[in-house]
Amino acid sequence: MEKMKQKDLILYSGLIILGLAAPYLFSAFKVQLTYLCVLIVLAMTWNLQGGEMGYNSFGNILFYGLGMYLTASVQVGMFFPLAEWTESGGEKTFVHTTAQYFQGIGVGLLVAAIIPALVAGAIGYAILGLRGHYFAICTLGLGIAAGEIAGGIEIIGAGQGFTTPPFPAEIVDPEARGKFFYFTSFIVLVLAFIFVKYIYGSRFRLILNAIRDNEDKAEAMGIQTMKYKIVGWMVSAFFCGLAGGIMGGLIGYIDSTDVAFDGREMGVFMVLMAILGGKGTLWGPIIGATLFHFFKEGLWTFILGWQYVALGVLIVVIVIYFPEGLMGWLREKYPERFGEVIDEKDRKSQVELK
Amino acid sequence: MDFLIFQVPMLMVQASLDGILLGILFALIAYGMALQWGVMNIINIAQGDLVILGGYIAYTMYLAGIHPAWGVIVSPIIMYFVGWALYKLVINKVVDRDLFISILATFGIAIVFQQLMNFIFGADVVVAQSEYGTTMLFDNSVTLPNSKIFSAFISLVYAIALVVYMKKSRLGRAIRATAQNARAAKILGVDTEKVYAATFGINAALCGIAGALISITLTLHPYVGLPYTVRSFMIVIVAGLGNLPAVAISGMGLGLFEEFADYILGTEFRIGAVFMLLVFILVYRRFKLSKKREYLK
Numbered sequence: 001m002e003k004m005k006q007k008d009l010i011l012y013s014g015l016i017i018l019g020l021a022a023p024y025l026f027s028a029f030k031v032q033l034t035y036l037c038v039l040i041v042l043a044m045t046w047n048l049q050g051g052e053m054g055y056n057s058f059g060n061i062l063f064y065g066l067g068m069y070l071t072a073s074v075q076v077g078m079f080f081p082l083a084e085w086t087e088s089g090g091e092k093t094f095v096h097t098t099a100q101y102f103q104g105i106g107v108g109l110l111v112a113a114i115i116p117a118l119v120a121g122a123i124g125y126a127i128l129g130l131r132g133h134y135f136a137i138c139t140l141g142l143g144i145a146a147g148e149i150a151g152g153i154e155i156i157g158a159g160q161g162f163t164t165p166p167f168p169a170e171i172v173d174p175e176a177r178g179k180f181f182y183f184t185s186f187i188v189l190v191l192a193f194i195f196v197k198y199i200y201g202s203r204f205r206l207i208l209n210a211i212r213d214n215e216d217k218a219e220a221m222g223i224q225t226m227k228y229k230i231v232g233w234m235v236s237a238f239f240c241g242l243a244g245g246i247m248g249g250l251i252g253y254i255d256s257t258d259v260a261f262d263g264r265e266m267g268v269f270m271v272l273m274a275i276l277g278g279k280g281t282l283w284g285p286i287i288g289a290t291l292f293h294f295f296k297e298g299l300w301t302f303i304l305g306w307q308y309v310a311l312g313v314l315i316v317v318i319v320i321y322f323p324e325g326l327m328g329w330l331r332e333k334y335p336e337r338f339g340e341v342i343d344e345k346d347r348k349s350q351v352e353l354k
Numbered sequence: 355m356d357f358l359i360f361q362v363p364m365l366m367v368q369a370s371l372d373g374i375l376l377g378i379l380f381a382l383i384a385y386g387m388a389l390q391w392g393v394m395n396i397i398n399i400a401q402g403d404l405v406i407l408g409g410y411i412a413y414t415m416y417l418a419g420i421h422p423a424w425g426v427i428v429s430p431i432i433m434y435f436v437g438w439a440l441y442k443l444v445i446n447k448v449v450d451r452d453l454f455i456s457i458l459a460t461f462g463i464a465i466v467f468q469q470l471m472n473f474i475f476g477a478d479v480v481v482a483q484s485e486y487g488t489t490m491l492f493d494n495s496v497t498l499p500n501s502k503i504f505s506a507f508i509s510l511v512y513a514i515a516l517v518v519y520m521k522k523s524r525l526g527r528a529i530r531a532t533a534q535n536a537r538a539a540k541i542l543g544v545d546t547e548k549v550y551a552a553t554f555g556i557n558a559a560l561c562g563i564a565g566a567l568i569s570i571t572l573t574l575h576p577y578v579g580l581p582y583t584v585r586s587f588m589i590v591i592v593a594g595l596g597n598l599p600a601v602a603i604s605g606m607g608l609g610l611f612e613e614f615a616d617y618i619l620g621t622e623f624r625i626g627a628v629f630m631l632l633v634f635i636l637v638y639r640r641f642k643l644s645k646k647r648e649y650l651k
Contacts, residue, residue, distance in 0.1 A: 130637075144584075149623060152626065312462040
C-alpha cells in the first residue's frame with residue numbers, strides 16, 4: 001500500500017509539473033493546450049453522470065453555454081451598460097482597464113459556476129425523473145432549445161453574437177493572454193480532478209453506481225436516489241459552467257448556436273470522449289479527451305471540410321465497435337491490473353467452451 | 355412578443371389552417387418513426403436528415419426541369435434503397451442493443467448526412483417552385499398556398515395506402531408479427547433480418563415522400579433535419595406506438611401549436627418553442643406517471 005502511494009505521488013507530481021511547464025515547452029500551442037484542459041474537464045464531469053450514474057445526457061452543453069454567456073455578461077455588465085455593449089458589436093466604445101478586466105472575469109467565472117449548478121438543481125427534479133433514452137432526448141431538446149432561445153434575446157446580442165471584452169491592451173507581453181487562459185483552465189482541471197478523484201473514493205460513487213445498475217433496487221435499499229442524482233448533475237453543471245466561461249474569454253466571440261450551445265461540436269465531443277476512453281473509469285475520460293484532441297487537431301487540417309464526415313463516422317465506429325472504450329478494452333485484456341482476481345482454471349475452461 | 359393575432363381574428367383562421375395542413379405532413383414522418391421504434395426498438399436521430407435528403411432529391415429534379423411534385427413518386431423509391439443500405443451498413447449492428455447506442459449511432463449518421471448534403475447541394479436555403487398558385491378564402495383575408503393542400507392530400511393518400519399495405523400484404527403481416535414478438539416470428543419462419551431491412555427502408559421512403567412535399571411547401575437547408583426528428587419523436591410519445599389516428603391528431607396539434615407560437619412569440623423562437631414543448635411534454639408525462647410510482651420507459 002505504501003509503495004502504491006509513492007507511485008501515485010510520482011505520477012501526480014509529474015503530471016502537475018508537466019502541466020505547469022507545458023505553456024513554456026510548447027509555446028506555440030497554448031490555445032490548443034487550453035482546449036485540451038477544457039475538453040478533459042467536460043469529459044470527466046460528463047462521465048460522472050453519464051458513466052457512473054447511467055444518465056446519458058446530451059444536454060450538458062446547456063450549462064457550458066450558460067456559463068459562457070454569464071461570464072461575458074458579468075464581465076461587461078459590472079462596468080458598462082450591457083445592452084449598449086452588445087449593440088455596438090465590433091466597434092468598441094467601452095474599454096476595460098486591466099484591473100476591471102481581471103475583476104470582471106473573476107466574478108464572472110464564479111457566477112458561471114454557481115448559476116448553472118443552481119439551474120441544474122432547479123430543473124433536476126423534473127428532468128432526472130425521466131429514464132434512459134427519454135432523459136437523453138429530453139436533454140438534447142433542452143440544449144438545442146437554449147441555443148435557439150439565446151439567439152432571439154436582444155440584450156446578449158441575439159443572432160449577431162456577443163463580443164467578449166478583449167484582453168487589456170496595457171499588458172504588452174504578447175504571451176500573457178495565452179498564459180492567463182491556459183493557467184486558468186489548468187487550475188480548473190486540477191480542481192475538477194481532485195474533486196472527481198475524491199468522489200471516486202467515496203460512498204457517493206457507490207450510490208451513483210447503484211443508481212446506474214438498478215435504480216429500483218437502489219431505491220428499495222433506502223437510498224434517496226433523486227437527491228443523489230440531482231447532486232451528481234449539479235457537480236457536472238458546476239464544472240461545465242466554468243469550462244464555458246473560460247472558452248468564451250478565449251474565443252472572444254459568442255454565437256448562440258455555433259459557439260455557446262454548440263450541440264453539434266462540444267455537446268457531442270464530451271459524450272464521445274468519455275465513451276472513447278471508457279465510461280465509468282477515472283482515467284478513461286482523460287485519456288479519451290487527450291486522444292480525441294490529438295486526433296482532431298492532427299486530422300482536422302488535413303481533411304478540411306470533411307471533418308464532420310470524419311466525426312460522424314468516428315462516432316458510429318466507436319459506438320458500434322468499442323462501446324466499452326479504451327479502458328474497457330484494457331480491462332478485458334489485463335484484468336489483473338485492475339485489481340480483479342481471475343481463476344486461471346475458470347478462464348481456461350471458458351476459452352475452451354468458445 | 356406580438357399579439358397581432360388576437361387583434362386580427364382572421365389570422366387565427368390562417369394559422370389554424372396552416373397548422374393543420376402542416377401537421378398532417380409531420381404525422382407522416384412520425385408514422386415512420388413509430389414504425390421503426392415499434393418494430394426494431396430504435397430511435398433514429400437521423401430521421402429528419404432522411405427527410406431533408408428526400409427533399410433534395412425532389413429539388414434536384416426541379417433543377418433538371420422536371421416538376422418537383424413527381425418527387426413524391428421518385429423520392430421514396432430512391433430513399434427506400436438509401437434506408438436499406440443504411441440498415442445493412444450500420445443499423446443492423448445496433449438492433450437489440452441499448453437504446454442509447456442507437457441514439458448515438460444515428461446521431462453520427464445525422465452528422466455525416468448533414469455534411470454530405472452541405473457539400474453536394476450547398477448551404478443555401480432552397481425551395482422548389484411548384485407554381486400551383488394560392489387559394490384565397492374569406493374575402494382574400496386568408497391565403498392558402500395550393501401546394502400545402504396538395505401536400506396534405508398526398509400525405510393522407512400515402513398514409514392510407516401504408517395502413518392497407520400493413521394490414522393486407524405478406525410483408526406487412528411479417529412486420530407486425532416481428533413487432534409483437536421477434537423471437538416467435540423467427541421460430542415461425544419469418545426472416546426477421548429481411549423484415550428489419552424492409553421496415554427501415556419503408557421508414558426512409560416515408561421520409562422521402564415527406565421531404566419531397568417539404569421541398570415544395572417549406573424550405574430546405576442541410577442543417578434543419580433535427581427539428582423534424584424532434585417533432586416526430588414528440589408526436590410518437592404523445593400518440594403511442596402504432597396508433598395511427600392518434601398520430602394524425604397529435605401531428606395536427608403540433609402543427610397548430612407551431613403556427614400559433616410563430617405568431618405569438620415571433621418567428622425567431624419557433625424552433626425553440628418546438629424543443630421546449632418536447633421538454634414540457636416529457637416532464638408532464640413524468641410527473642403524471644410518478645403519481646402512480648411509475649416512470650417513462
